Amino acid sequence: MGELVEIGVQGMSCGSCVARVEKALGSLPGVESAQVNLATQKAALRSENGVDLTGVVSALEEAGYKAHSDEVKVPIGGMSCGSCVSRIEKSLKELPGVTGVSVNLASQKGTVWFLPNVVSIARIHRAIEEAGYQAQGIAHDDSSEKPDDAGIHLRNQVVIAALLTFPVVIIAMGKMLPLLDALFTSVMPHRGWMAVEWILTTPVVFYAGARFYRAGAAELKHLNPGMNSLVMIGVSAAYLYSVAALLVPDFFPVGTAESYFEAAAVIVTLILLGRYFEHIAKGRTSEAIKKLLQLQSKMAHVLRNEQIVDISADELVAGDLILVRPGERIPVDGVVVEGESYVDESMISGEPMPVRKLTKAEVIGGTINKNGALTYRATRVGSDTLLSKIIRMVESAQSEKPPIQQLADKIAGIFVPIVMLIAAATFVAWLVMGPEPALSFAFVTTVSVLLIACPCAMGLATPTAIMVATGRGAEMGVLLRKGAALETLARMDTIVLDKTGTLTKGRPELTDFVVLKGQEAEVLGWVAAVEGQSEHPIAEAIVRAAHERGLTVPTASQVKAMPGYGISAEVDGHKLSIGADRYMSLLGIDLNDTLNQREALAGQAKSPLYAAVDGHLTAIIAVADPVKEEAVEAIRSLRTKGLNITMLTGDNSGTANAIARQVGIEHVLAEVLPDQKADEIKRLQNECRRVVFVGDGINDSPALAQADVGIAMGTGTDIAIEVGDVVLMRGDLNGINDAIALSRRTRRTILTNFAWAYGYNVALIPVAAGVLYPITGFLLSPVLAAAAMSISSVFVLTNSLRLRRFQPSFSKKHLGAN
Structure with missing residues (x-):
C-alpha cells in the first residue's frame, strides 16, 4: 500500500x-x-x-498555493552554548513535517514551523527531550482550541470591503435616480464623483481582493486558469475600463465612457462574503472530527510509586494503572483491575445505554465513567487507542474521492478554459453585432459570463457531502473506512449476511430449562455445579445463566467426564448425569416421552441436552446461539429497501434454515467453509449482482474484501477497525439499515448538488452572454452574476449540511420507548 x-x-x-x-x-x-x-x-x-x-x-x-503550516514557540531548558543550539535544530529538522527551526540561546526558546497533519507538537517536544534537553511546558496539539486566523482575516476583509463599497453603490445609484443625481451634481460634477468612486474602490480591489490576484496570476502563469482567474479578469476589466473612462474619456466612442467601479467593488465584496459563508459552512462539515478530538482526555490520575499523580495523557505508557473517578472521561484504552461502574460509550458505539464494567472488562479511551470508581491498566496509548484509530479512519474517509468526484474534477479542469473561450466569443459577438454603444454591451456581457461561470459549487458538491455524512455516521457508530463506500453502498442490490456473530449473538446461551421433577432453581443450581467443572462453551452458558438468576451454586465432587457423551458428578448427595441423548441411552434412561419436545427444539436451531438425577430424567436443557433481538425487524426493513438477502454460514443446513426461518430470510447458503465464502460472493457478482457482505470482522476478511462493500459487525474491537469498508461499532443489525439509508441520502444529496451546480452554469451562462436581450431586453449585470455565483456555492454547502440532521432508526426506536 x-x-x-x-x-x-x-x-x-x-x-x-x-x-x-x-x-x-x-x-x-x-x-x-x-x-x-x-x-x-x-x-x-x-x-x-x-x-x-x-x-x-x-x-x-x-x-x-501554500502548504498549511503552524508555528510553535517552545521554552527549552538545559542549553548553555552555540553547540546546544545546533544540536537541537538538527534534531528537530530531521523530523518529517518540520519545515523550519530557529533556536535562540539568549531567550532559551525555539521556534518551530511544522506541517500539523504530519507531525504533532508532542512529537516536537519529544525530539527536544531525546536530544538531551527539556521542553518546558507541554503544549497540547488540539486543533479545536486554535483560533481561526484564516476566518478572522477573511471576516476583516469582508467588513472593510463592505464599508468602502456601500458609499460607492450610493454614488452609482445617484447617477440613475433624478433626485439623487441633482443632489450629487450640486456638490460636484459627475467626473468628480467618479474620482471618489475610484479612491474608494481601489483598496477594495487590491487589498480585500488581493487573494484573487495572487491565486489568479499563479493560475495563468501555469496556463491552467481557474475560478480566481475568472474573478481577477472580470474585476480587472471593470476597474481598468472605469479608470480609462475617467482619465481619457475621449478615447471611447460616444456614450461608452461610463464607470463600473461599483461593479468591481460589489463583485469583490459579494464573492468575499460568499467565501466567508463557505468558510463557516466548511467548519461545520468537520464538526464531527472536532467532537472526536474533544473526547481525548487531557490529564490522567496514575498510580506511580504507590501514589496517585496527575500527568498529561500524552505521557501515559502501556501498563500504567489509572484511576477514573465518577463523571470523568477515560483517558486511554485498558482493562479494569478493580472497581465496578457503568460507562457511557455512546460517543464510540452510538449505543445510548451505559455499559456495566467489572473486573477484566475492556474500557475505551474517550468514554465517560458514570457512577463508580474504576482502576484499570492501560493497554493502548497515544495513536494506538481506538479513538485515535477512529479519528484517523474518519479523516481518511473524508479525504478520499469517490468515482463521481474524480469525474467532477476532470470536468472542472476543462470547464474554465471553455468558459474563457465563451467569454471571448461573447465580447466579439456584441462588439460586431450589438447595438450602440456596442463596447459597453460587450464589456458587461463578457464580465458577467466570467463571473457567473466560476466552478466553486462543482468542486464542493461531493467532498462537503462526504465530510458531513462520514462525520454523522461516526456519531451514530457507523464508521466508514472509505469515503467511496458511501456512494457504492447506495447502489447495492444484494446483501449477504454471515450467521454467527452477525445474525446471532455469537455465543451460546441457555434458552430453555424444562424441569420434569423438583424445583427449577434447585435443579439448575445442581446442573451448574456439574457444568462448572467443564470448559465447554455450552457448559459456560449454563453456569452463566445460573449466576445471572442469582442462584447459589453448590460444590460438585467425583466429577467424571465422558467425551462425546456427557459428564457426571455428586452434588448435595445426589448423582447427576448431564449430556446428549446418546448418553441417556447409555445410562438406560428412556427419552420417548420427550421426542416431540426434542424435535421442536431442533427446529428452532437449539441443541437439546438432558439432566438425570439419581438415574431419573429430571430436566430438558436447550442451549443455542440466539438470534439478536433486533434481527427480525432489521431484516424486514432491509426487504422494504428492495434488497435481496442471503444468509451465508458454515453451520449445518438444519440449523441454518431454522435461523433463516426465524428472521425471515429465504435464501440460505449453508456448510460453506471460511475460505469458500469469498468464492460464493464472487459467484453472486458474476450474476451481475452488486453485493454487500456483512460479517463479524474477524474471520470473514476474504469475503469482506471480495464484496463490493464489506460491512464488519464490530463491537468496539480494534480488530473490526482493520477490516471492511464500513464498521458498525455497536454490533446492532439496525446499523446496516442506518448505513444504507445514510449512503442513499448522501448520494441523493451529491446528485442534487451536481444538478444545481451544473444546471446553474448551463442555464445562466447563455443568460449572462445576453441571449435574452433581443427578446426581452434583459441583460444580466456583473453584480447580479457575482451574487448568483456566491449563492450557488452557499446552496451546495447548506444542502450538504442537511445531512447532519439524519436520524438513525435505532435512535427513533429508543426515543419512542422512552
Whole structure:
C-alpha cells in the first residue's frame, strides 16, 4: 500500500484548483498517487519509499498555493552554548513535517514551523527531550482550541470591503435616480464623483481582493486558469475600463465612457462574503472530527510509586494503572483491575445505554465513567487507542474521492478554459453585432459570463457531502473506512449476511430449562455445579445463566467426564448425569416421552441436552446461539429497501434454515467453509449482482474484501477497525439499515448538488452572454452574476449540511420507548 501522508493546502477555491494541485504533486518523484479534497483543504499523498516534504512544499508554491503550516514557540531548558543550539535544530529538522527551526540561546526558546497533519507538537517536544534537553511546558496539539486566523482575516476583509463599497453603490445609484443625481451634481460634477468612486474602490480591489490576484496570476502563469482567474479578469476589466473612462474619456466612442467601479467593488465584496459563508459552512462539515478530538482526555490520575499523580495523557505508557473517578472521561484504552461502574460509550458505539464494567472488562479511551470508581491498566496509548484509530479512519474517509468526484474534477479542469473561450466569443459577438454603444454591451456581457461561470459549487458538491455524512455516521457508530463506500453502498442490490456473530449473538446461551421433577432453581443450581467443572462453551452458558438468576451454586465432587457423551458428578448427595441423548441411552434412561419436545427444539436451531438425577430424567436443557433481538425487524426493513438477502454460514443446513426461518430470510447458503465464502460472493457478482457482505470482522476478511462493500459487525474491537469498508461499532443489525439509508441520502444529496451546480452554469451562462436581450431586453449585470455565483456555492454547502440532521432508526426506536 505504501506510506500515506496528508498535507494541508492553502488557497484552493474550485475544482480546477484541485486538478492543478493533483497534477503538481502527482508529478513529484516517488509519489504514486495524489488525491486532493477541496472541502478539507488537504492533499493525501501515497508513496512507497516516503514523501520528500521539502519538494512537496516547493511544488505547491510553484503551482501558486501554500502548504498549511503552524508555528510553535517552545521554552527549552538545559542549553548553555552555540553547540546546544545546533544540536537541537538538527534534531528537530530531521523530523518529517518540520519545515523550519530557529533556536535562540539568549531567550532559551525555539521556534518551530511544522506541517500539523504530519507531525504533532508532542512529537516536537519529544525530539527536544531525546536530544538531551527539556521542553518546558507541554503544549497540547488540539486543533479545536486554535483560533481561526484564516476566518478572522477573511471576516476583516469582508467588513472593510463592505464599508468602502456601500458609499460607492450610493454614488452609482445617484447617477440613475433624478433626485439623487441633482443632489450629487450640486456638490460636484459627475467626473468628480467618479474620482471618489475610484479612491474608494481601489483598496477594495487590491487589498480585500488581493487573494484573487495572487491565486489568479499563479493560475495563468501555469496556463491552467481557474475560478480566481475568472474573478481577477472580470474585476480587472471593470476597474481598468472605469479608470480609462475617467482619465481619457475621449478615447471611447460616444456614450461608452461610463464607470463600473461599483461593479468591481460589489463583485469583490459579494464573492468575499460568499467565501466567508463557505468558510463557516466548511467548519461545520468537520464538526464531527472536532467532537472526536474533544473526547481525548487531557490529564490522567496514575498510580506511580504507590501514589496517585496527575500527568498529561500524552505521557501515559502501556501498563500504567489509572484511576477514573465518577463523571470523568477515560483517558486511554485498558482493562479494569478493580472497581465496578457503568460507562457511557455512546460517543464510540452510538449505543445510548451505559455499559456495566467489572473486573477484566475492556474500557475505551474517550468514554465517560458514570457512577463508580474504576482502576484499570492501560493497554493502548497515544495513536494506538481506538479513538485515535477512529479519528484517523474518519479523516481518511473524508479525504478520499469517490468515482463521481474524480469525474467532477476532470470536468472542472476543462470547464474554465471553455468558459474563457465563451467569454471571448461573447465580447466579439456584441462588439460586431450589438447595438450602440456596442463596447459597453460587450464589456458587461463578457464580465458577467466570467463571473457567473466560476466552478466553486462543482468542486464542493461531493467532498462537503462526504465530510458531513462520514462525520454523522461516526456519531451514530457507523464508521466508514472509505469515503467511496458511501456512494457504492447506495447502489447495492444484494446483501449477504454471515450467521454467527452477525445474525446471532455469537455465543451460546441457555434458552430453555424444562424441569420434569423438583424445583427449577434447585435443579439448575445442581446442573451448574456439574457444568462448572467443564470448559465447554455450552457448559459456560449454563453456569452463566445460573449466576445471572442469582442462584447459589453448590460444590460438585467425583466429577467424571465422558467425551462425546456427557459428564457426571455428586452434588448435595445426589448423582447427576448431564449430556446428549446418546448418553441417556447409555445410562438406560428412556427419552420417548420427550421426542416431540426434542424435535421442536431442533427446529428452532437449539441443541437439546438432558439432566438425570439419581438415574431419573429430571430436566430438558436447550442451549443455542440466539438470534439478536433486533434481527427480525432489521431484516424486514432491509426487504422494504428492495434488497435481496442471503444468509451465508458454515453451520449445518438444519440449523441454518431454522435461523433463516426465524428472521425471515429465504435464501440460505449453508456448510460453506471460511475460505469458500469469498468464492460464493464472487459467484453472486458474476450474476451481475452488486453485493454487500456483512460479517463479524474477524474471520470473514476474504469475503469482506471480495464484496463490493464489506460491512464488519464490530463491537468496539480494534480488530473490526482493520477490516471492511464500513464498521458498525455497536454490533446492532439496525446499523446496516442506518448505513444504507445514510449512503442513499448522501448520494441523493451529491446528485442534487451536481444538478444545481451544473444546471446553474448551463442555464445562466447563455443568460449572462445576453441571449435574452433581443427578446426581452434583459441583460444580466456583473453584480447580479457575482451574487448568483456566491449563492450557488452557499446552496451546495447548506444542502450538504442537511445531512447532519439524519436520524438513525435505532435512535427513533429508543426515543419512542422512552
